[in-house]
Amino acid sequence: MKTAIVTGATRGIGRGIATELAKRGYGLTVTARNTADLESLCASLRSSGAPEIRYSAADLADRDAAVAVVAEHERGFGSLNALVLSGGVGTAGPIGELPARRFDKTFAVNVASAMAITQAALPMLRLGAGHDPAHGSRVIALASITGVYAEPNLAAYGAAKAALISLMETLNAEESAHGVMGTAIAPAFVQTDMSAWTTDVIPADSMIRVADIVAVVRMLLELGPTASIPKIVIGRSGTNGYQA
Ligand SMILES: NC(=O)c1ccc[n+]([C@@H]2O[C@H](COP(=O)([O-])OP(=O)(O)OC[C@H]3O[C@@H](n4cnc5c(N)ncnc54)[C@H](OP(=O)(O)O)[C@@H]3O)[C@@H](O)[C@H]2O)c1
DSSP states (O other): OOEEEEESTTSHHHHHHHHHHHHTTOEEEEEOSOHHHHHHHHHHHHHHTOSOEEEOOOOTTSHHHHHHHHHHHHHHTSOOSEEEEOOOOOOOBOTTTOOHHHHHHHHIIIIIHHHHHHHHHHHHHHHHHHHOTTTOEEEEEEOOGGGTSOOTTBHHHHHHHHHHHHHHHHHHHHHGGGTEEEEEEEESOBSSGGGGGGTTTSOGGGSBOHHHHHHHHHHHHHSOTTOOOOEEEEOOTTSOSSOO
């Protein structure tokens, strides 16, 4: 059985990816903060086809709790084919006024947790790559187009996503020769709760669909181990392709 860990799995992009993996028969470990949401997600993933599901509630701002999610997966499955890092927070504000605690929280949730989880999961990812030499194993991190092209008011969020992209590039440089590949997906606005604040300016139906991100993940999981894609930028139709 192939297995995956999905963070931020209860809503939005993470939920879409977890559901796709369930349909493909992956054993899953899922996480977010809200336990009731995780329990109802597990029921839904089971009915979508996941043969075995585990969950561990964690605030990604808490490094120990984040690493405990990996331990939960190890207890249940022992190896790992796909690590999907979708849990994240957005924050907005100009550099001149952004409170330091908002900057720190953004980096803790969006970057430090990704580093800690990837580090803890590496031995299982290497094992997973060994069990599936036709594909290797993949870390797929949800970054953002703002981590590639800066936007006013998104300094903390954009810098955190740029760091996440760099982390995936370095993972490739270090591990891809041995079958563990990293990819940062960097989309413009996607139709989820996270982008709801801006739908009066950018209509929800003009945003990228969760299904489109899921299609990219499906493609990544079908690649062979000699194909490595460190970063995929997804623009929003109707823009110049360089803005959220
Ligand atoms: N939507 C967009 O426009 C967009 C564009 C580009 C990139 N992204 C990135 O894509 C990823 C997924 O975004 P989304 O739109 O799917 O977000 P979403 O709909 O707001 O869902 C976020 C998920 O992450 C969990 N989460 C939030 N804060 C957390 C924390 N501190 N610790 C643990 N889990 C936490 C949430 O569950 P709980 O609240 O229960 O914890 C939920 O499951 C994020 O990294 C985001 O930055 C989104």
